Amino acid sequence: xxxxxxxxxxxxxxxxxxxxxxxxxxxxxxxxxxxxxxxxxxxxxxxxxxxxxxxxxxxxxxxxxxxxxxxxxxxxxxxxxxxxxxxxxxxxxxxxxxxxxxxxxxxxxxxxxxxxxxxxxxxxxxxxxxxxxxxxxxxxxxxxxxxxxxxxxxxxxxxxxxxxxxxxxxxxxxxxxxxxxxxxxxxxxxxxxxxxxxxxxxxxxxxxxxxxxxxxxxxxxxxxxxxxxxxxxxxxxxxxxxxxxxxxxxxxxxxxxxxxxxxxxxxxxxxxxxxxxxxxxxxxxxxxxxxxxxx
Amino acid sequence: xxxxxxxxxxxxxxxxxxxxxxxxxxxxxxxxxxxxxxxxxxxxxxxxxxxxxxxxxxxxxxxxxxxxxxxxxxxxxxxxxxxxxxxxxxxxxxxxxxxxxxxxxxxxxxxxxxxxxxxxxxxxxxxxxxxxxxxxxxxxxxxxxxxxxxxxxxxxxxxxxxxxxxxxxxxxxxxxxxxxxxxxxxxxxxxxxxxxxxxxxxxxxxxxxxxxxxxxxxxxxxxxxxxxxxxxxxxxxxxxxxxxxxxxxxxxxxxxxxxxxxxxxxxxxxxxxxxxxxxxxxxxxxxxxxxxxxxxxxxxxxxxxxxxxxxxxxxxxxxxxxxx
Numbered sequence: 001x002x003x004x005x006x007x008x009x010x011x012x013x014x015x016x017x018x019x020x021x022x023x024x025x026x027x028x029x030x031x032x033x034x035x036x037x038x039x040x041x042x043x044x045x046x047x048x049x050x051x052x053x054x055x056x057x058x059x060x061x062x063x064x065x066x067x068x069x070x071x072x073x074x075x076x077x078x079x080x081x082x083x084x085x086x087x088x089x090x091x092x093x094x095x096x097x098x099x100x101x102x103x104x105x106x107x108x109x110x111x112x113x114x115x116x117x118x119x120x121x122x123x124x125x126x127x128x129x130x131x132x133x134x135x136x137x138x139x140x141x142x143x144x145x146x147x148x149x150x151x152x153x154x155x156x157x158x159x160x161x162x163x164x165x166x167x168x169x170x171x172x173x174x175x176x177x178x179x180x181x182x183x184x185x186x187x188x189x190x191x192x193x194x195x196x197x198x199x200x201x202x203x204x205x206x207x208x209x210x211x212x213x214x215x216x217x218x219x220x221x222x223x224x225x226x227x228x229x230x231x232x233x234x235x236x237x238x239x240x241x242x243x244x245x246x247x248x249x250x251x252x253x254x255x256x257x258x259x260x261x262x263x264x265x266x267x268x269x270x271x272x273x274x275x276x277x278x279x280x281x282x283x284x285x286x287x288x289x290x291x292x293x294x295x
Numbered sequence: 296x297x298x299x300x301x302x303x304x305x306x307x308x309x310x311x312x313x314x315x316x317x318x319x320x321x322x323x324x325x326x327x328x329x330x331x332x333x334x335x336x337x338x339x340x341x342x343x344x345x346x347x348x349x350x351x352x353x354x355x356x357x358x359x360x361x362x363x364x365x366x367x368x369x370x371x372x373x374x375x376x377x378x379x380x381x382x383x384x385x386x387x388x389x390x391x392x393x394x395x396x397x398x399x400x401x402x403x404x405x406x407x408x409x410x411x412x413x414x415x416x417x418x419x420x421x422x423x424x425x426x427x428x429x430x431x432x433x434x435x436x437x438x439x440x441x442x443x444x445x446x447x448x449x450x451x452x453x454x455x456x457x458x459x460x461x462x463x464x465x466x467x468x469x470x471x472x473x474x475x476x477x478x479x480x481x482x483x484x485x486x487x488x489x490x491x492x493x494x495x496x497x498x499x500x501x502x503x504x505x506x507x508x509x510x511x512x513x514x515x516x517x518x519x520x521x522x523x524x525x526x527x528x529x530x531x532x533x534x535x536x537x538x539x540x541x542x543x544x545x546x547x548x549x550x551x552x553x554x555x556x557x558x559x560x561x562x563x564x565x566x567x568x569x570x571x572x573x574x575x576x577x578x579x580x581x582x583x584x585x586x587x588x589x590x591x592x593x594x595x596x597x598x599x600x601x602x603x604x605x606x607x608x609x610x611x612x613x614x615x616x617x618x619x
Contacts, residue, residue, distance in 0.1 A: 003515050010517035014428050017420035018437055021491070024484060025440045028447065031455060082345030090342055100346050102607075103353040109603050110356070111545020113572050117579070117596045118356045121363060125584060142352055149349070175338030203448025206547040206572075210579055246450045247548050250457060259458065266451045273446045 029270070036267020039260050045268075048219075049245065054257040058265055060216045063232055064133070064239035065272075068212060069201050071137035071235060076144045077194060083145070084152025084190075085178060108146035112206040115143050119211035131238035136212030140201050147200070151193030155186035188287035192280045199276035203269055205243035213238035214248050242269050357600070364597025367394070367590035378594065384558045386588035394591050396571070398560045400598065403570040405475060405561070406550065407543045410482035415536045417483070418490030419525075426498040427520055437491075445488040453549035456481040461553055470565035473555030479564070481549050486539035493538060497531030498524065534613045541606035545599060547572035571595045 047057030083104075091097040119139030129135055159182050167177040216239055219232045226233040240248065246265045249258050367373045373394045381395025421441075425434045456477055465472030505527055509519040525532070555567025556577060575592050582589040 003518060007515035007517040010520070011428060014420055014424045017417055018424040018429075018433065021417065021421050021437065021487065022440050024487075025444055028455060028484075029443070031459065032451065079345050079348060082342050083349050086342040086346040090339065091346075100350060103350045105607055106353050106604070107349070107356075109541055109607055111547070111572065111599055111603060113545065113547040113575060114356075114360065114596055114599050114603070117575070117593070118360060120579070121359050122355070142356070145349060145352070173335050175335045178338065199446055203446075203450070205448070205450045206576070209548075209576065214580070243448050243450045246454055247552070250454060250552060262454050262458075266454055269448055270446075270451060273448065274443070277442065277446055 032263075032266050032270050035263040036265075036270075039264030040267055044264050049216075049261070050255060052254050054255060054260075056255060056257075056261060058242060058245065058261070058268065060219055060232075061240055061242045061245040061265070062268065063219075064212075064216060065202060065241040065243070067232070068133055068136050068140065068208070068239060068241055069198055071133060072140040072144060072201055073194070073198060075137060076141040076148055076197075079141070080145050080148025081152045081183075081190065083149040084156060085183075087149065087153040088156035089174070089178060089182070104146045104149055107142065108150075110143075112143055112204060113209075115139055116207040116210045118142070119207065123211060129236060131211065131213030131215075132236045133212060133239045134235045136208045136239065136241075137235075139207045139211040140204060143204065143207050144197055144201055147197045148190075148194060151197070152186065152190050155189035155193070156182050158189065159185045188284060191287075192284040195276055195280035195283070199273040199280075202276065203243050203273055205241070205247050208241055208244050209247075212241065212244070214240055214244060216240050360593070360597055360600050363590075363593045364600075365594070367587060367594045371587045371590055373587065373591060373594075378591070382560055386591065392587065394587075396591070396595060396598075398558055399569050399571045399574050399595065401560050402475070402554070402568040403544060403572070405568070406478045406482060406554070406570055407540050409475070409479040409564070410486060410543045411536055411540045413479060413483035414486045414490050414539055418487050418535065418539070419494045419532055421487075421491045422494035422498050423520060423524075425495050427516065427524070441488045441491050444484070445492075449485065449546060449549040450552075452481050452485055453552035456549065456553040464565075468565065471555060471567055473553060473567045475554065475561050475564045475566060475568045477553040478550045478568070478570075481553055482543045482546060485546060485549060486543050489542055490535045490539040493535035494528075494532055497528040497535065500531075501527055530613050530616045534610050537606055537609050537613065541603060544602055544606070545572065547576045551576050571599055575599075 044057045045062060046059050047055075048059050049061060050056030087097075087100065087104075091100065116139060119135055119142070123132070123135035123138050124130060127135075156178075163181055163185060164177060167181045168174070172180075217237055218230060220230040221232055223231040224233060225231050226235065228234060229237060242265055246262050246269070249255060249261055255261065368375050368378070378394055378396050379400065380397055381393065382397045383393040383395040384398060385391075385393040421437060425437050460477050460480060461472035463472075464470065464474060464477055468476070501524060505523050506519060509523045514522070550570055551573035554569060554573060556569045556573055557567045558569060559566075561568040575595055578588070579592055582592065
């Protein structure tokens with residue numbers, strides 16, 4: 001009898017915990033969306049931000065976020081997939097592989113502010129570039145690389161060994177097998193993982209504070225010359241991203257409508273990350289259906 | 296199979312075939328062996344290069360931050376003992392600058408442990424709910440919830456902490472609102488998904504025999520969970536908590552926005568405080584690069600680096616215990 005009561009109480013406690021977790025999420029999301037959606041308008045998304053006056057938008061920050069994400073992925077994806085191929089196909093069990101694995105583990109567990117400090121030292125001061133998009137993207141690459149390596153290693157290992165063995169049995173060399181058999185089969189999983197990683201990069205701020213900076217020069221969107229200092233495409237200009245913008249207006253901003261701007265920006269940020277997640281799921285399931293011809 | 300899915304790849308392969316056909320058959324056959332070898336070698340070198348870049352990134356982070364972090368002790372003559380044990384932080388005092396980082400070190404550890412104490416029962420409880428109480432529908436609801444929580448960027452947590460939690464604590468609990476308590480709550484929500492995900496893996500990878508054996512002996516579900524399942528999964532559950540703590544220790548912006556950033560050791564959880572990450576975030580931008588104060592910030596960065604190595608070693612130790 002006694003142990004049955006205890007069992008019932010414990011069950012109640014576990015259900016309560018689940019309800020707490022769910023209500024935290026519901027509370028957070030409804031707060032962000034209810035407060036943020038009313039500030040999102042075409043005007044908000046397309047006017048530049050203001051440092052002192054109310055009514056500024058987030059045009060440049062939004063562009064910078066996507067642009068830095070794009071450059072980061074451009075560097076991190078080839079490196080990460082290459083690393084994943086190495087770990088899955090070339091690494092022989094032994095000391096060297098252990099070292100590489102430890103390195104990935106260390107990179108993955110570094111706090112993002114430490115990566116930001118390394119970026120400040122390496123890509124801002126040592127190279128003499130100052131705060132640049134490229135510096136920010138390289139710091140984010142360091143931050144993102146372990147995730148992509150792990151995702152691609154797992155994806156390549158998950159390809160059925162029959163496929164690989166059949167290819168090798170036909171006399172095709174290892175690298176050619178990797179290129180034409182393993183990578184195409186692992187592609188959907190890598191893509192899903194990469195999109196999820198992109199969501200993480202999109203919301204990252206601490207690593208960008210000291211690498212991409214807290215300001216954006218006046219941008220001229222008609223100027224497409226990547227070497228001009230006013231061009232949005234220039235990778236050697238400072239760039240404040242959306243996540244950094246939320247932080248900076250809240251901690252050192254002077255504008256009177258801090259809360260409106262940050263509510264709107266937070267909603268845009270969360271919605272973008274949500275879109276990344278849904279996109280990853282949708283692409284994953286769609287390709288899964290096509291490949292396996294199942295529902 | 297792949298042709299229909301990857302038209303782009305097929306296109307490139309087509310171009311490649313045409314290019315191959317431009318070379319006369321005789322040359323192709325005579326030289327093919329060498330060409331294969333070239334491609335093979337090139338691929339291997341490419342892939343090894345990627346691995347080398349990863350290793351060198353890790354090593355250069357350690358070396359660069361190590362040398363930069365030690366500069367304040369070696370070049371500027373700041374005493375290491377003073378840095379770790381003194382509570383006086385007055386780097387801008389011209390006559391007698393003091394560099395005691397203990398308040399920040401204490402703040403970091405306090406907020407990390409408190410967040411772990413809040414998040415561990417919630418996370419492990421959530422994991423048990425998903426695996427033991429309601430394995431069918433519970434997982435379907437809680438799993439996406441956890442994944443969405445991971446997706447919320449840390450500045451958004453900080454911003455909500457600043458606009459909701461801080462005024463709430465100021466009015467309902469007391470104090471300024473900017474406090475150790477606010478930092479703890481924000482951090483514990485942030486590390487909750489980490490703890491829950493790994494704890495769920497740990498619980499669901501337990502052998503079914505354990506559960507069934509315990510039920511067959513007449514144990515209730517709670518007795519099974521408490522006496523059989525949790526002890527069996529304990530090393531992995533501890534790993535989950537340590538990983539959560541590692542994340543909490545290194546989190547910067549969200550904590551910085553709610554913790555108040557004062558340079559004293561807090562006497563209660565309602566006092567404002569500061570952590571290593573928050574002081575770096577705040578002061579790195581407006582101290583001169585190369586000055587003593589700036590160098591001490593790098594020393595704090597070195598402490599963060601050393602702690603993240605320590606967390607890795609702890610996790611290694613725990614997983615070696617799991618294998619036995």
